[in-house]
Each structure stands twice: as structure tokens, then as C-alpha cells.
Amino acid sequence: MIKSFVYTSILVAGIFFVNLYYSAQVLAAEKGHSDSHKHGEKGHSDKHEDGQKRQLDSHEHGVSVLKIAAEKNMIEMELESPANDIVGFEHAPENEKQKSQINKALAIFKDKKGVFMPTPAAGCKITGHSAEFESDPSSGHAGFHVKWKMSCSNPSKIKNLSTSFFKSFPKAEEIEVEVVSDAGQKEIEWEKDQNKIQLTLSK
Numbered sequence: 001m002i003k004s005f006v007y008t009s010i011l012v013a014g015i016f017f018v019n020l021y022y023s024a025q026v027l028a029a030e031k032g033h034s035d036s037h038k039h040g041e042k043g044h045s046d047k048h049e050d051g052q053k054r055q056l057d058s059h060e061h062g063v064s065v066l067k068i069a070a071e072k073n074m075i076e077m078e079l080e081s082p083a084n085d086i087v088g089f090e091h092a093p094e095n096e097k098q099k100s101q102i103n104k105a106l107a108i109f110k111d112k113k114g115v116f117m118p119t120p121a122a123g124c125k126i127t128g129h130s131a132e133f134e135s136d137p138s139s140g141h142a143g144f145h146v147k148w149k150m151s152c153s154n155p156s157k158i159k160n161l162s163t164s165f166f167k168s169f170p171k172a173e174e175i176e177v178e179v180v181s182d183a184g185q186k187e188i189e190w191e192k193d194q195n196k197i198q199l200t201l202s203k
């Protein structure tokens with residue numbers, strides 16, 4: 001009788017532990033799976049999100065970063081701006097007014113006239129763009145991330161880049177411009193009192 005009770009207890013305990021062990025395995029497997037799944041699925045965009053977070057953490061209010069990459073007749077531009085410079089706050093919108101401020105800014109970035117315009121004689125046209133507002137509650141910062149793609153019929157005619165950015169967003173003070181093109185690598189400090197900067201993208 002006692003023997004059988006002990007045996008049953010051990011059996012029950014055994015089943016319990018096996019179950020526990022099994023659940024833990026499944027959990028671990030699920031966790032592992034969902035992690036690797038995420039990475040596999042998002043790959044590039046994960047990288048981008050990490051980069052964006054770093055950018056939000058480390059950005060300096062008043063200072064935007066504009067990366068320009070040019071190859072042949074294609075130009076890609078990527079702008080990172082602190083949301084404080086664009087809409088005056090750095091958190092997710094809390095009311096209709098803030099939502100509309102964000103939407104207005106996004107509309108300016110997506111305007112087909114563009115925000116950064118190369119010399120008109122170069123015949124550059126925007127062929128694609130994306131603009132998003134991103135907030136990072138853990139750092140208390142938020143920003144705008146904008147990309148433009150351009151195609152230019154005569155890129156050798158590019159002598160400068162003009163902008164409506166400082167006019168549209170008076171809180172912005174400066175843009176750090178990083179250019180990579182056939183003409184090499186260049187960094188330009190663009191202060192708000194300059195409507196245009198000199199820019200050459202071919203040798």
C-alpha cells in the first residue's frame with residue numbers, strides 16, 4: 001500500500017517534472033524561433049531601426065543630418081531631423097493639433113517639388129520618397145526620417161543644392177551634409193542663413 005503510494009507519487013512527480021521540462025523546452029524553442037524569425041524576416045530593417053534609435057538618442061536639437069549618395073544620374077538623399085526642430089515636441093502626438101503638425105511636416109517632406117533641390121539645369125526629378133515620424137519613449141527623443149530618390153537628366157550641371165528647409169522649419173539651425181559621389185566624399189556644414197550650398201557630384 002505504502003509502496004504503491006510512493007510509486008504513484010514518484011510517477012506523478014515524474015510526469016509533472018517531465019511536463020515542466022517539456023514546457024520550458026517549448027518556451028525556449030518558441031522564444032528562439034520568434035527571435036530568429038524576426039531577424040530573418042526583418043534583417044535590413046532591424047539594422048535600420050537600431051540605427052534610427054541611435055540617431056534619436058544622440059541627435060542634437062537644432063542639427064539635422066543629410067546624407068547624399070550620387071551615382072551616374074541617380075541621387076539618393078536621406079534626412080534625419082530632431083522632431084523638436086520640425087514640430088517643437090519629441091513624443092508621440094497627444095492631441096489633434098500635434099497630429100496635424102506632424103502631418104503637415106510629412107506633407108512638406110513628400111511634396112513633389114522637393115525640399116533639397118539641385119541646380120535646375122541638371123533636370124533632376126524626384127522618383128520616390130518616404131517620410132516618417134519616429135519617437136523613442138525610452139530616450140525621450142523623436143525625429144523625422146525622410147528619403148528621396150532623384151533622377152537627373154544632366155547631373156554634370158549640378159553646381160549647388162538649394163533648400164526650403166530652414167524657411168519651412170525655423171527652429172532648425174544647421175544641417176550636417178555628408179556627400180558620397182564620383183567626386184569623392186565631402187562634409188558640408190549648412191547654416192540656416194544659407195539658401196544654398198555648393199555641390200558637385202561628378203569629377
Ligand SMILES: [Zn+2]
Nearest residue numbers: 082090141142
Ligand atoms: Zn531630441
